[in-house]
Amino acid sequence: MQLPKNRILLVEDNPDTQALLVYLLGNAGYDVTPSNTCSEAFQIAENELFDLYMIDGLLPDGNGLDLCRQLHAVNPRVPMLFHSGLAYETDKQRAYDVGVQEYIVKPADPDEIKKAVARLINPEPARYFASVVHVDDGAAGMASMAARCN
Numbered sequence: 001m002q003l004p005k006n007r008i009l010l011v012e013d014n015p016d017t018q019a020l021l022v023y024l025l026g027n028a029g030y031d032v033t034p035s036n037t038c039s040e041a042f043q044i045a046e047n048e049l050f051d052l053y054m055i056d057g058l059l060p061d062g063n064g065l066d067l068c069r070q071l072h073a074v075n076p077r078v079p080m081l082f083h084s085g086l087a088y089e090t091d092k093q094r095a096y097d098v099g100v101q102e103y104i105v106k107p108a109d110p111d112e113i114k115k116a117v118a119r120l121i122n123p124e125p126a127r128y129f130a131s132v133v134h135v136d137d138g139a140a141g142m143a144s145m146a147a148r149c150n
Helices: 015-027 038-047 062-073 089-097 110-121 139-149
Strands: 007-012 031-035 053-056 080-084 102-105
Touching: 007 015, 007 038, 007 139, 015 110, 031 038, 038 053, 038 062, 053 062, 053 110, 062 089, 080 089, 080 110, 080 139, 089 102, 102 110
Parallel strands: 007 031, 007 053, 053 080, 080 102
Antiparallel strands: none
16 A cells, blocks of 8 residues: 655746656655645645645745745645745745745755755654653752753
């Protein structure tokens, strides 16, 4: 029995870039649903479930940041990868501020794209450092525990 493929909503208006990304990610084992506009992408996201949103920065009917805000409001658990020619640090910070987890500047290396997608769809388990705290002596023990947590 084959497991279902992870689904990506790809929002990219450039036909060549869109075709390349659909091919690249499809060959990597993902089910890619392409969209050309903000309005089309939002409509698709309202009706279908995805494991990742991959969004271009500049689209014919709006900007990718506004779409990120809308998609995040619909389903805040779906990670977002911003794929844009906007390369300034302020552009990246604006994207992170609306919930984007990864930002890739165009043109990007295909391996970089595949690695970013894999990181977002299959994140490594969080690494926690466990320690045993003995609280035998009341306030001193609590102070020791508080110091370890900070």
